[in-house]
Amino acid sequence: MKLFETDNLTSSRHFPSWLLLTFGAGSVNAASFFACRRFVSHVTGTATHLGGASSARLMLDYGLVLLSFLAGAAFSVVLLEARRRRGQRPITWAPLAVVSALLVVVSAAGHVGAFGPFGETVETANDFVLLAALSFAMGLQNAAVATTTANAVRSTHMTGPATDLALACASLLYARGEERARAVDAAVLRGGKLVAFVLGAAMMVPAVRSLEYLAFLVPAVAITIANLRSYVKVELPAPAAAAAR
Helix, strand or coil: CCCCCHHHCCCCCCHHHHHHHHHHHHHHHHHHHHHHCCCCCCCHHHHHHHHCCCCHHHHHHHHHHHHHHHHHHHHHHHHHHHHHHCCCCCCCCHHHHHHHHHHHHHHHHHHCCCCCCCCCCCCCHHHHHHHHHHHHHHHHHHHHHHHHCCCCCCCCCCHHHHHHHHHHHHHCCCCCHHHHHHHHHHHHHHHHHHHHHHHHHHHHHHHHHHHHHHHHHHHHHHHHHHHHHHCCCCCCCCCHHHHHC
């Protein structure tokens, strides 16, 4: 369900939201690494660990983490489309609210010892429960934002945005007029996300030292602010039938 037009992505209202969401994903990814030495905001690393697993148990565990990301992405469609298909107003803020809530739950559970000591275990059962929960949250966020921006904004991984940034910068060498303006917007959006992701990861270095699992509250707050800015009071697109009249 597309909610945002391309021209609005770099507006003063929405542009900070994409940066906050990417900041949040960078924070989650780094905090996950500091907690159990595994990245979680994208599936590339998980798929690599799955392929290189040294035992059937590890294959199953990493398979669960991968499936959790896919389940989160699929759940975003349910949250965005279920009410709309019944003729009701969709709750556009629901997916990101679930992401923030999951991060709060993970933070609290880790704080009371549910995942074991912070940063001292690798590939234990508790680690995979943590990774599965975070992977579900990141899949949910990535799919919700991508769906509502017509795939223009991917907020949990940087390979695609970095490639798009390079393409936009190259286009500036020859583009003119409106094409050049679009290239500038694309470069600003992708470059901003890349910087935000790095800053989110950097923020976790001091955060985990003092907060450990409670550091996951940092991305929860960032994602909540983005949700409030862009998804709580978003204008819904007109139904196709109405638009055709």
